[in-house]
Amino acid sequence: MIVRPRPGLLTLFFVLKGSIILRTWPHLAAVGALSVIVVAAHRHAPQIVPGINPAPLTLIGIALSVFLSFRNNACYDRWWEARKLWGQIIQSARDIARQTVVLDKGPDDVSPERREILTAIIAFGHAAVGQLRHGTGTRAAGGPALFAAPADTILHPVAARVGLLSRQGRLVPVEALALNGSLGHLTQALVGCERLSNTPLPFAYTLLLHRTAYLFCFLLPFGLADMMGWSTPLAAMLVAYTFFGLDALGEELEEPFGLLPNNLPISAYAAVIEIHLRSAMGETDLPPMPVPQDYVLT
């Protein structure tokens, strides 16, 4: 996740870090170069490179905007759902820290059972990160790697421990119910993350919009050459900047657990869970808070 203040108007056009232009500039340059060639060719050999009427291009451009907007919406929803699921993991971890307070003799006397449970939850967070990040970029090699759920099995001994504490009367039924509910929320969030991780947007959507966007931007100079002359490269590149940018950004948000700049900092989330739970156990020798490096938090 990029963490930086919004630039002012002056620096706005020169910010690179966090801009999607770092990924799309070769294609932008290609559109620009093509525009120059098309305009020059149209000037010198109009019978070979005739001007195309731009009316159908306008129609395709508007249709493309509507469809790209739909895809961006879907990808953004995935990203935000992923964030919500990690919010649920953070919340459940805190809930468990609070729900196990009753196991302690007092504020300064953390019981071994509470320590055992909270340590397992910390491990769950880190295991979830490993499980979700491990799959990044290797999706095509087959989904299976993502299907195994090591993080989930960490919760089995916790469930057994809660069952035992409940039978021993250390947890009254209501408390055991709440704790089991929180474990269920952790599983739910993890299953949700796996869903996002191993179910990309239907491939045909990506392909269809990607192809149409590129075809459109490479046809645009032909439509503009006659009408705009040497302004064509600028106009074509501005259109391409928007369309390629939204396309690339949608692609980045589609898989929210990766290591790209606009992905979610799930390592930091797991670290924060660790700090919070260790602190709840009265530890003072805590790991440092995660800090963005070069504006990027991972």
Place this chain on the structure above:
Amino acid sequence: MIVRPRPGLLTLFFVLKGSIILRTWPHLAAVGALSVIVVAAHRHAPQIVPGINPAPLTLIGIALSVFLSFRNNACYDRWWEARKLWGQIIQSARDIARQTVVLDKGPDDVSPERREILTAIIAFGHAAVGQLRHGTGTRAAGGPALFAAPADTILHPVAARVGLLSRQGRLVPVEALALNGSLGHLTQALVGCERLSNTPLPFAYTLLLHRTAYLFCFLLPFGLADMMGWSTPLAAMLVAYTFFGLDALGEELEEPFGLLPNNLPISAYAAVIEIHLRSAMGETDLPPMPVPQDYVLT
């Protein structure tokens, strides 16, 4: 589900597997052929095939984009809801695996009751696939086949067993409550899947947008012939590629449990549930993980 990495710019235009073009190319070819005929006729007999002013076509085209986007949104939501429901099935299966740990004497001593329950859950997964896939393509023969719920009845003996364990004191009330909750979630997810499976998008929507999209694309050459000349086939086919493609893709996503390339791999999900639960029962002779065949996971 298509499982493959996103192609680079060079291969982008030559990827066929997973592209919707495999289904729409005859119609694209028809539009192309019609365009050639219209342009030729307009050139040689303009008094018979006069050019139509494209302004109303632009209006229809934009309106069509907006409506197609609406339909795609609805179909995509169905597909994603189907995925979420299967996520809920996977989660409930895991929850039940964790919630029944308390029945065991120890980590290596799986009780027969737990084995009975988990085996029924495995069967539920496969039965749900059979029930949902069996109906695919035969919807017109009448909904009844889908209304029967064989998967659901598998849960009745489990409910009876949980009731018995609860009366025997093997499950404390809190645990019986949680287990019954998980059974309820399985029913809920199954009913949701049946809802998606036997309630298509209102037929009139499909018909209206399908007709308008085809009429539009077959009228387009008449509107472009005068203005664009021999560029008409290219432009008409590009528009038709986008509109037919989104129409066909929406149709594919509308019924997410089928066997088409962009449908959900529910067989694989059921297999993964089986592997997970068998592994939770300590079995080591597990079936192989499902692997995509020719980029497609079913």
Place this chain on the structure above:
Amino acid sequence: MIVRPRPGLLTLFFVLKGSIILRTWPHLAAVGALSVIVVAAHRHAPQIVPGINPAPLTLIGIALSVFLSFRNNACYDRWWEARKLWGQIIQSARDIARQTVVLDKGPDDVSPERREILTAIIAFGHAAVGQLRHGTGTRAAGGPALFAAPADTILHPVAARVGLLSRQGRLVPVEALALNGSLGHLTQALVGCERLSNTPLPFAYTLLLHRTAYLFCFLLPFGLADMMGWSTPLAAMLVAYTFFGLDALGEELEEPFGLLPNNLPISAYAAVIEIHLRSAMGETDLPPMPVPQDYVLT
């Protein structure tokens, strides 16, 4: 609900059943006739019927598309929410069938209490259909008929019976809780259905969009007459087909419990609940599964 396979390209344009054109054709014919008159008048008396510049019509047309899309979205959401609520009724009925299994002595010995409860649930389904369908078409006569909730009162004796069984110890607390929860879900779904049934879309929306769509389509021939000549009737009717069709379809989906072709088959749902619960009680003399008649399931 229309239950039929998607027609192929050839038959696509000749399917009538399920098409919204059955309801809009008089208006389409009016637009076509007006177009013919306008074109003829413009040809013979251009000083009386001058051509209007179509540019503002394009603007209104696009704005209308955006707004119609919004209304369709809202109506479709109503229809889909209605379907979800009936899914919840079906699910709760199945949950109750499963949750009452513990009342039986064995798989073949259905207890009278379970029989009493399940019979009431079957009656609830049919009463809900009567309550929701009875109001259809008579909304203007006043909402009150819909406010009474006969279906809801059927659940009161069930609640009393569950309370008694709970006090007798035949249901352990956890089971009584789950059963009461299912009864609550039935009430919730019924209240949701009543909400959809007695709260139409704000009347002013319907009126505003309806009026604008009709005014637009009746003005369109004046805008096209000069530019398109005798192609005007075709173009105006194509636009009118889309706009009138979406308007009429939205109207049909707005009240999802009616008897129009695209409404929900709630009678069939109630019948399926009856079959499922009777079968769960071991009955074999079941009513026949509902079958679509002339492609329509009610």
Place this chain on the structure above:
Amino acid sequence: MIVRPRPGLLTLFFVLKGSIILRTWPHLAAVGALSVIVVAAHRHAPQIVPGINPAPLTLIGIALSVFLSFRNNACYDRWWEARKLWGQIIQSARDIARQTVVLDKGPDDVSPERREILTAIIAFGHAAVGQLRHGTGTRAAGGPALFAAPADTILHPVAARVGLLSRQGRLVPVEALALNGSLGHLTQALVGCERLSNTPLPFAYTLLLHRTAYLFCFLLPFGLADMMGWSTPLAAMLVAYTFFGLDALGEELEEPFGLLPNNLPISAYAAVIEIHLRSAMGETDLPPMPVPQDYVLT
């Protein structure tokens, strides 16, 4: 809420009651008058009132459609959420009627405790209406009036009564849990209604879209005068009818608890709750069902 059947095509254009035109007609007349002046001035003094090219107006018009559609969506969602919250109140009232059946000795012998609880729920409904309606139109005088929650305090004695019944064993724990849950749902719905009531759409949105819509409609005649001549007033008023109408309708739906024609009939809802609960207590001398007056139900 307007309760009337959809008018046929003939009467469609003459329905006034329920139309938003009752609120926007002065502005429509202003646009019409301005158009006449502009066209006349352009005809007689084109050097003073030159025709503006309408192309940028088309751009602004389309952008405005998209943004107005967004605002309408948000306002409609508020209105529908308000309806859902009242649905939740109605449902919770019915749930409480059903959940307290166990307090009675028999169907005809309503216990005083049940009577006390149901009477408080009836009062809650009416108090909620008073609280929400009292604030209508006086929002600018300061939010505080809405922040007080008289309806909520009505539930405190009910909670105390349920606690007592639970300690006396008249309610088994499961039943007390369900009743407390229903009380929680009432609070939740009330807080939701207060949220809608005291948090309008961000003021800047309303201002921005309102201003742009009015500026646009008052500039439109200048853009059309040259091209459309004396058709200008008609076209400008049609555009203004749509834009002003959606703007005014959005404003009306934004505060769903008021007394405007398209607001929700929450008084009627509270009356229906009273009738339902009194009937559940065996009373037969019920107040009359609310009936729409001049097509409007409040």
Place this chain on the structure above:
Amino acid sequence: MIVRPRPGLLTLFFVLKGSIILRTWPHLAAVGALSVIVVAAHRHAPQIVPGINPAPLTLIGIALSVFLSFRNNACYDRWWEARKLWGQIIQSARDIARQTVVLDKGPDDVSPERREILTAIIAFGHAAVGQLRHGTGTRAAGGPALFAAPADTILHPVAARVGLLSRQGRLVPVEALALNGSLGHLTQALVGCERLSNTPLPFAYTLLLHRTAYLFCFLLPFGLADMMGWSTPLAAMLVAYTFFGLDALGEELEEPFGLLPNNLPISAYAAVIEIHLRSAMGETDLPPMPVPQDYVLT
């Protein structure tokens, strides 16, 4: 939050407080000045500043409208979700006030335990405001400040107290369950607020749309100069007013917990919680209700 009545048509154009124009006017002035220069230059030196054809600008403008609408939607959803989360905090506080009534001996005898719990909830509200507001504007300095959760730790002693009351039998299990549930809802809402606070919209979106909107508005005068002459500054500024305004408004809503005029009045919410809970404890010396200052409630 701006609290003021909607202005009438006459004052509409002169309202400043609450208008986004206070933030965008320097950029609007820049667009206006540039327009004047471009028109003058085009008049006197058309060979140096030629007119650009506005057709591609229309395309970019429409695409930009669609994308800006998407971003506004996302930002508005964040703002509304933040409001809902605070609604949940207010509701949970009220629920706890009602759920602890059973601890009292009578309506006028507030038990010390209830007082302790409600006092902690009041402190929770104020701590949540401090935690969320403290981070405002310092996001770029690193997320950590927001990750610590002082408000959450306030709930730990409450959970311990509830556990003790439950073991002492002062709370029956059902009541302890409900109270723990309310504590869980407070944590959930707080985690949700932190999520909104420390996860801005992906930076690349903001950058991409911001850049495109500014580039578009600064190019617009070149496209209009030839066609509109001295009307150009007016038209360009109207477009810029809408686009810059929506951009700035989206930015303001994106971080809903700040102190900008359109942000949420969370201090007021915390004050209202305090008043409500103190009043529930029978106190009469209440702090004053928060009142908007200069139309702004913070």
